[in-house]
Amino acid sequence: MSQSPSSAPSEPQPVEFAPAAAPVREAVTKLGGQPVWLAEPQWPLSRATGAPMRFLGQFSLAGGGLGYLFMTGDDGGVSVDGTWDPEGGENALLVQPGGRLPGFVTVESRAEGPTAGADHLPRPAGEDGTDPDGHAWQFFGGPGIEPRWLQGEETPGDGWSLVVQLDSGRLPFPVDFGDSGVGYAFVAPDAGEGRFLWQCT
Template sequence: MSQPAPLAFTPADGPVREPVTKIGGQPVWQEEPQWPLSRETGEPMRFLGQFALDGGRLACLFMTGHPDDDWIDGTWEPEGGENAVVIQPGGRIPDFVSVRAQAEGPTAGPDHLPRAGKADTAADTTADTETDADADADRVPWQFLGGPGIEPRWLQGEEEPGEGWRLVVQLTDGEPFFLNFGDAGIGYAFLSPDGKEGRFLWQCA
């Protein structure tokens, strides 16, 4: 298993219109817009970010709700209809997600781009370590991009969507925005074995 590099974000100079990894802003559509709708309310989900895949494709991540809104149940479930990962170009929308040809909509905040440097790790909340092994574990980040040989760091039990699904990104709920993954939660986005569908789920403490 490969060691993931910490992922942190810095504010962009302005709107990001290129198909690159970012948090916030508006999605960069490479085909007809496919904005997911909440199963419960029918309203557009909130755009959290987009993440570069191989071949110039993007995984665009959405989730129902806003920190100031009433709680919507099911945002943590990978097939609950309250979150979505849209793959473009050449992706496939799963049956449990409804979409609208809408180019812009609710967003987590202004555009932020990845930056080199320290990100959130367990060491940030741990005052002391007793052994070298504990110290090594504490240096493993909680927020990072997926890739060959990179596995999720589960907050609770393992919940991969299925065999052969690979991690796209693992996100904390406070860097750079509060994303509402429950109490000190962690979000996990995955890509299907054929590269056409995505799934998202979150776990909390």
């Protein structure tokens, strides 16, 4: 069945992240640095090692909330499998304020911890942010914006909406999403919790 123009998915606008002039202390979308908590700090821990996950970034949500993205890194030379799994306990997208802590995530009360790099702020990428076919692989979600999957469709559930899609090749610091991988962050229909996963080629 064909979609009418009003219901067709919108074309996402490519985004990139540029170094911030100073540490970002506002509740805005950013990559790197330290989280700007809207409620009591909840730093997620790796299920495999118990060590604090690495903070990748925070993203503005509808209604004024933030989604905080974490993923287990290879700090200390320990490589952990399963960071691609949305409920494997090796990544977390936590929602504040008023979010629910998913059962597969363990946290500790700490405001700061390991980070993927220095603060970076978003800006439009223009044509430089698209592939040779003109498709964006790194962009924010929103009404009518659908993920661009590398592999099969893996939306966490009915009504879950895309927060951001991250292209490991266009990030300002190394992040292990596998071979030329892309990460996908989603929020539940009631915006009470989030999920993150990645796919690679």
